[in-house]
Amino acid sequence: MTSDTTQTELATEDDSVIDDLREAVARARVVLWDFDGPICALFAGHSAQRVAIDLVEWLEGRGLHGLLTEEERESLDPHVVLRAVDRRHPGSDLVDELEKRLTQEELRATSLAMPTPYADPLIRTWAAVGSRLAVATNNSPLVVREYLASRGLTACFTPHIYGRTQELSHLKPHPHCLNQALNAMGAAPASALMIGDTPSDYLAAREAGVPFLGYARNEPKEKLLRDAGAEVIVGSLEPVLKLLRGQA
Numbered sequence: 001m002t003s004d005t006t007q008t009e010l011a012t013e014d015d016s017v018i019d020d021l022r023e024a025v026a027r028a029r030v031v032l033w034d035f036d037g038p039i040c041a042l043f044a045g046h047s048a049q050r051v052a053i054d055l056v057e058w059l060e061g062r063g064l065h066g067l068l069t070e071e072e073r074e075s076l077d078p079h080v081v082l083r084a085v086d087r088r089h090p091g092s093d094l095v096d097e098l099e100k101r102l103t104q105e106e107l108r109a110t111s112l113a114m115p116t117p118y119a120d121p122l123i124r125t126w127a128a129v130g131s132r133l134a135v136a137t138n139n140s141p142l143v144v145r146e147y148l149a150s151r152g153l154t155a156c157f158t159p160h161i162y163g164r165t166q167e168l169s170h171l172k173p174h175p176h177c178l179n180q181a182l183n184a185m186g187a188a189p190a191s192a193l194m195i196g197d198t199p200s201d202y203l204a205a206r207e208a209g210v211p212f213l214g215y216a217r218n219e220p221k222e223k224l225l226r227d228a229g230a231e232v233i234v235g236s237l238e239p240v241l242k243l244l245r246g247q248a
Helices: 005-010 014-029 048-061 076-087 094-112 118-129 140-153 176-183 199-208 219-228 240-248
Strands: 029-035 132-136 194-197 212-215
Touching: 014 194, 014 240, 029 118, 029 176, 048 076, 048 094, 076 094, 076 212, 094 140, 118 132, 118 240, 132 140, 176 199, 194 199, 199 212
Parallel strands: 029 132, 029 194, 194 212
Antiparallel strands: none
16 A cells, blocks of 8 residues: 555545544554454464465364354354363363463464564564554464564563463453553553454453554455444554554
């Protein structure tokens, strides 16, 4: 997307949406980032659908085909598979092994992950103007740290990386990782901004009382966010970067 295109889109957007975006950027003293989506496409070169299928097949190989519903088996989302097993066998060795397998697949994906356009300069700019940044994600924190290190972005976030733990009931849409970040940074929810690309991100932010900025790289993702209740949504991080640089 070119700068001219972005300026045109900003100019033709509803004024209230532009004002809401400008206000959200200006108000944010703490920015909580989801990882897979807003920061990078984690599974750009290592399909998340293939990972989900492998997890399902691993369960079936252990004679646990009936553990998942048909809908869960066909979800092609590894987190759906993981959470489904945890609901039926919380805290079990089975869940622990499944989570470790997912973490290993995420680590394999990291080397092929694609940076989200404009994410790197936006992160650096937000850090440079004095905002504090954190990652609040359902992915493994090991994966987040490895990716950030590969992009030279670790210093923008350290030590505030809050990801998946053994307590899988705390995955978003539960606000646990957002609340962890806010508490650790001594930040009021109203002074923060959550950037996410899924309904679970929006619901977690709403529960935590944190303003939300949706990132939707295509129309289906935008529709899912709007149906969940999100109002301020961008299709590119470029206008956010422009607004931030204009306020610096």
